[in-house]
Amino acid sequence: MTLPFKVVAFDMDGTFLQDDKKYDYHRFNHVFHRLQDHGVQVVVASGNPAQILQQYFTEYTDQLTILAENGAQALERGRQVLASTLNRNKVHEAVAFLQQDLGIAPALSGSKQGYFPRNTSPEFMEHMGFYYPKHVIRDLLPLPADDIFQISMLVKDDAVPGIKTKLDTKFHGELDITPSGNDSIDITKPGINKGWGLTQLLQRWHLTADDLIAFGDGDNDLSMLQLAKYSYAMPNGN
Structure with a gap:
């Protein structure tokens, strides 16, 4: 089966995480490896700093991309490939x-x-x-x-x-x-958001927004939801 997307990006709080700030590890592990089998890039897209995001995915940091700080910083397989700081x-x-x-x-x-x-x-x-x-x-x-x-x-x-x-x-x-x-x-920084960060990553991977599926729940997710061809807002979203 061929998937219609090549990159999946998801927010953390209110989207991926449960109310207790945890997630179903076994379910994620199953889905993650299925996505890998199809060559899909997995992006954790959050307003949170990279240090806490890496703690959530200690077993996967060398296999996925963390887009932290609302798109201002990206770590691809543990290596920083994007950083845009404030004046x-x-x-x-x-x-x-x-x-x-x-x-x-x-x-x-x-x-x-x-x-x-x-x-x-x-x-x-x-x-x-x-x-x-x-x-x-x-x-x-x-x-x-x-x-x-x-x-x-x-x-x-x-x-x-x-x-x-x-x-x-x-x-x-x-x-x-x-x-x-x-x-x-x-x-x-003006213009720096999750949509911008994902755009930089897509260009790096020689892909487009048509290859992206995104999930989010907050105002800081709007830019990536608007960017992605396939986008889903959570029922609890604001």
């Missing part, structure tokens, strides 16, 4: 605005590790600490000597639209502001 001046400006004007303590996702502010709440630590097993707590300004992929913050769902509007008004398209589900908002 440092914009990171400084965004962190200052969040902390001083909005009273929000953000997390910085760096190429080396995550960075959390000193005044972080227990709720923030529990949530963000899960996604950044490797992190340090420090003053975010001046910025750490690291390349920053994205800025993330924990915001109650009912406050997300208002915070997004304030950030959009402040930065006028100089930064992309995207709700990513789980009461969080991500700030990324």
Whole structure:
């Protein structure tokens, strides 16, 4: 049987993972090897940092591709093949605005590790600490000597639209502001999203969007769902 697609990309939280942040390993193992038999590339496409995604797939990191940081970083079979980081001046400006004007303590996702502010709440630590097993707590300004992929913050769902509007008004398209589900908002480089990252990978593999099937549930999945010829939004999607 010939499959109509050559690349399958899926989001993690709210799509692939169960509510307890786990997945059916035996079922995935069966499907994964069936896809491999058909020569299909498997892409884990998430807003999360690569470090936590690799922990989910320790037995598969040398066989699949991880598209992390909402498309800003890609690891193909464990080797980085794509990295697009934020402008440092914009990171400084965004962190200052969040902390001083909005009273929000953000997390910085760096190429080396995550960075959390000193005044972080227990709720923030529990949530963000899960996604950044490797992190340090420090003053975010001046910025750490690291390349920053994205800025993330924990915001109650009912406050997300208002915070997004304030950030959009402040930065006028100089930064992309995207709700990513789980009461969080991500700030990324303009034009850098899962769709962009997948486009780079497709070009690398000499394939097109017609060869792609994608699954997602959140606003940060829209770009890849719109890109893929075959796309599926989860029933729990927003």
